[in-house]
Amino acid sequence: MNIKYRPHAVDRMLERNISTIEVELILADPDGTIKQSRDKYIYYKKIKGRNDNSVAAVTLLKSKNEFEIITVMIDFEVQ
Numbered sequence: 001m002n003i004k005y006r007p008h009a010v011d012r013m014l015e016r017n018i019s020t021i022e023v024e025l026i027l028a029d030p031d032g033t034i035k036q037s038r039d040k041y042i043y044y045k046k047i048k049g050r051n052d053n054s055v056a057a058v059t060l061l062k063s064k065n066e067f068e069i070i071t072v073m074i075d076f077e078v079q
Contacts, residue, residue, distance in 0.1 A: 001024065001027065001028065001065050001066075001067070002062075002065060002066045002067070003020070003023065003024065003027070003066075003067045003068075003069060004066075004067070004068045004069065005020075005068075005069045006068065006069060006070055006071075008070065008071055009057075009069040009070055009071050009072055012071050012072050012073075013072050016072060016073075016074045018055060018072050018074070022047055022050075022055060023057050023069060023072065025045065025047065026043050026044065026045045026047075026055060026056070026057050027043055027057065027059070027067055029045065030043040030044060030045050031044055031045045031046055031054065032044055032078060034078070036058075039060050039061050039062075040058065040059070040060055040061075040070070041058075041059050041061055042056050042057070042058050042059075042076075043056065043057050043059060044056035044057075044076050044078070050074075052074040052075050052076075053074075053075045053076060053077055054074075054075070054076040054077070054078075055072065055073070055074055055076065056072065056073045056074075056076035057069055057071075057072050057073075058070045058071045058072070058073070
């Protein structure tokens with residue numbers, strides 16, 4: 001899996017204490033996926049050991065195994 005991180009995503013990861021390993025886990029085995037546009041998706045997962053509701057990554061899907069992370073969120077709730 002090839003993952004690129006935008007500077008904004010890196011800032012939010014540091015701010016929200018989300019590791020690259022957790023982002024990889026979200027993308028590899030999400031609890032769910034929400035399509036936002038032609039190539040933009042939200043992947044989310046409840047990660048064991050975290051107090052957050054769910055952790056989510058907003059991505060641009062470049063190809064089947066190539067992602068560009070736009071931002072990450074905590075306490076994500078599906079509506």
